[in-house]
Amino acid sequence: MGQDGTRAPEGALDMRAQAPGAGRAVLVVEDEPNISEAIRFILHRDGWAVTVLDSGEHAADMVRTLQPVAMILDVMLPGLSGFEVLRGLRADPETRGLPVILLTARGQSAARTLAAESGASLFMAKPFANRDLLEAVRGLVDADSRGHADGLARGAEGP
Amino acid sequence: MARSALSGTRIRTLRTARRLGQADLARMAGISPSYLNLIEHNRRRASPRLIEAIAGALQIPAEALDESAGDAQIEALRAAAARAAPGTEPETDRAEEFLGRFPGWAALLTQVHAQAEGQERTIERLSDRMAHDPNLSAALNEIVAAVTSVQSTAAILAESDDLDPVWRSRFHTNIHTDSVRLANAAEALVAFLDTSGEETGLAAPQEELESWLERQAYHVEAVERGEALDGALLTDGQAELASAPARKLAVAWLERAQSDARALPLDRLMPALVAMFARNHDFAPERLAQEFDVSLAQLFRRLAWLPPVQGVPRFGLAVCDGSGTLTLRRPVEGFALPRFGGACPLWPLYQALLQPDRPVRTLVEFAGRPPARFVAHAVAEARNALRFEPPYIWEASMLITPASAALSDPEGQGAPLAVGSSCRICPRAGCAARREPSIVAG
Numbered sequence: 001m002g003q004d005g006t007r008a009p010e011g012a013l014d015m016r017a018q019a020p021g022a023g024r025a026v027l028v029v030e031d032e033p034n035i036s037e038a039i040r041f042i043l044h045r046d047g048w049a050v051t052v053l054d055s056g057e058h059a060a061d062m063v064r065t066l067q068p069v070a071m072i073l074d075v076m077l078p079g080l081s082g083f084e085v086l087r088g089l090r091a092d093p094e095t096r097g098l099p100v101i102l103l104t105a106r107g108q109s110a111a112r113t114l115a116a117e118s119g120a121s122l123f124m125a126k127p128f129a130n131r132d133l134l135e136a137v138r139g140l141v142d143a144d145s146r147g148h149a150d151g152l153a154r155g156a157e158g159p
Numbered sequence: 160m161a162r163s164a165l166s167g168t169r170i171r172t173l174r175t176a177r178r179l180g181q182a183d184l185a186r187m188a189g190i191s192p193s194y195l196n197l198i199e200h201n202r203r204r205a206s207p208r209l210i211e212a213i214a215g216a217l218q219i220p221a222e223a224l225d226e227s228a229g230d231a232q233i234e235a236l237r238a239a240a241a242r243a244a245p246g247t248e249p250e251t252d253r254a255e256e257f258l259g260r261f262p263g264w265a266a267l268l269t270q271v272h273a274q275a276e277g278q279e280r281t282i283e284r285l286s287d288r289m290a291h292d293p294n295l296s297a298a299l300n301e302i303v304a305a306v307t308s309v310q311s312t313a314a315i316l317a318e319s320d321d322l323d324p325v326w327r328s329r330f331h332t333n334i335h336t337d338s339v340r341l342a343n344a345a346e347a348l349v350a351f352l353d354t355s356g357e358e359t360g361l362a363a364p365q366e367e368l369e370s371w372l373e374r375q376a377y378h379v380e381a382v383e384r385g386e387a388l389d390g391a392l393l394t395d396g397q398a399e400l401a402s403a404p405a406r407k408l409a410v411a412w413l414e415r416a417q418s419d420a421r422a423l424p425l426d427r428l429m430p431a432l433v434a435m436f437a438r439n440h441d442f443a444p445e446r447l448a449q450e451f452d453v454s455l456a457q458l459f460r461r462l463a464w465l466p467p468v469q470g471v472p473r474f475g476l477a478v479c480d481g482s483g484t485l486t487l488r489r490p491v492e493g494f495a496l497p498r499f500g501g502a503c504p505l506w507p508l509y510q511a512l513l514q515p516d517r518p519v520r521t522l523v524e525f526a527g528r529p530p531a532r533f534v535a536h537a538v539a540e541a542r543n544a545l546r547f548e549p550p551y552i553w554e555a556s557m558l559i560t561p562a563s564a565a566l567s568d569p570e571g572q573g574a575p576l577a578v579g580s581s582c583r584i585c586p587r588a589g590c591a592a593r594r595e596p597s598i599v600a601g
Contacts, residue, residue: 034333038311105303127307
């Protein structure tokens with residue numbers, strides 16, 4: 001399957017290097033093509049370089065090669081579930097710190113509980129507002145880059 | 160029964176409530192005061208005619224003094240009392256007095272309790288169904304996916320004035336396909352929630368079979384006849400058996416029940432059963448199985464589908480396959496069998512499944528209101544003819560007999576095994592076998 005699941009009309013979007021995304025990579029794992037296409041469009045317009053996967057199987061490999069600054073991960077995926085993908089990422093020191101937004105069809109209150117347990121940086125319940133998703137990505141990436149030096153220092157002290 | 164309300168006590172209660180002397184009542188009933196005294200202290204049993212006379216003198220219906228009816232009423236009051244919130248302490252030791260003095264209020268309390276129980280069961284069933292039905296969650300997921308896509312795409316269209324025509328048309332197409340999807344999912348959901356449509360196949364065939372059996376009080380007379388039965392004739396046009404799979408299950412049930420009935424004919428089985436329960440020994444199904452040269456499982460099934468007979472308790476039955484899924488349920492008062500999802504993992508049924516051909520007998524206490532004790536006999540046997548190649552099909556059967564009937568000394572046993580219906584609706588706190596939180600307060 002293509003790493004770039006949607007066949008977007010290329011050239012229709014300019015890169016907008018000055019936009020908040022600044023060309024940085026975001027990985028989207030979502031099996032619903034129309035949802036991933038909308039997400040792809042929203043993020044792309046905000047200046048992010050978006051790669052879409054429609055299943056969880058190669059998500060971890062893609063994280064290692066693509067080195068994205070954030071990941072949007074659907075919970076209900078065919079084959080490997082979003083939770084399993086996330087567990088794999090959190091177990092690997094190389095990918096442990098990646099900001100991950102989990103998308104779920106469960107209600108908000110259940111989502112909060114699950115978020116705390118699963119190691120997701122953030123949970124979003126479907127359906128979501130485009131603006132909320134965008135702000136979540138921006139917020140997580142900003143926080144991550146600001147806290148990066150701290151994070152490394154902490155990591156050095158850690159087990 | 161230790162807790163039975165005795166009619167002598169009731170007569171005494173009613174008499175004193177009416178400020179009647181023992182001698183007065185005795186005179187009105189045409190007996191000696193000393194005889195009435197014996198009756199009031201439950202040392203003599205009053206004949207039906209005498210009960211009639213005493214009831215007439217007390218100006219109450221004779222049924223109010225009927226021992227078995229009174230037992231049932233007292234039991235119902237105790238069950239209602241078990242529902243009391245912490246801090247409320249019904250005087251259960253004076254239930255007889257309450258029943259005697261305020262029969263109307265007592266009846267109302269019983270009625271309200273029964274209604275509450277019925278509603279609880281309905282809620283449990285619906286909530287189980289909502290939580291576990293795969294059709295429902297599939298329909299809901301489909302709707303959420305389509306709505307998510309429509310919302311995001313529509314927002315893009317609404318908020319972007321300078322959208323490239325290629326993208327615009329692409330998003331229009333996406334919205335269209337998702338709206339079709341949404342309509343289909345909504346239709347499926349409506350069909351699912353439309354409970355009047357049994358033909359939609361939304362009730363599980365097994366449920367249809369069980370409600371058909373329930374309507375016939377779990378006894379189908381046709382299986383007792385010697386000649387081959389016509390399954391199609393017996394199952395066609397039966398309201399409960401709306402779907403073809405349910406009719407197929409019912410025909411299979413009839414055939415099995417008839418073969419069980421042939422091995423255990425009523426005219427021989429009934430006297431043996433009545434004699435066994437009359438002897439006041441512990442109930443020993445293995446002896447009956449030997450006597451009739453049948454397997455324990457076959458005997459259990461037969462006992463579950465018998466017509467009611469004086470002196471023989473009503474049996475409950477649960478049958479499961481190798482996955483633990485209940486394939487047949489015959490409920491008995493006080494021991495609820497779950498309709499959906501898995502049952503209590505502590506049931507001796509599952510113990511039997513772990514050790515095929517080694518029967519299990521366990522005294523269990525069911526977490527009900529009030530808790531009730533049963534003797535569970537369980538065994539797992541090969542479902543198909545024995546063979547040397549897989550698959551090996553095991554089937555476990557559990558016969559549920561009220562402890563009061565199955566044991567000569569129900570009180571003098573060790574601690575019973577605490578079991579429930581299914582975790583979801585089981586109030587037991589701190590159960591090591593719990594697999595999911597309960598929806599009912601403990």
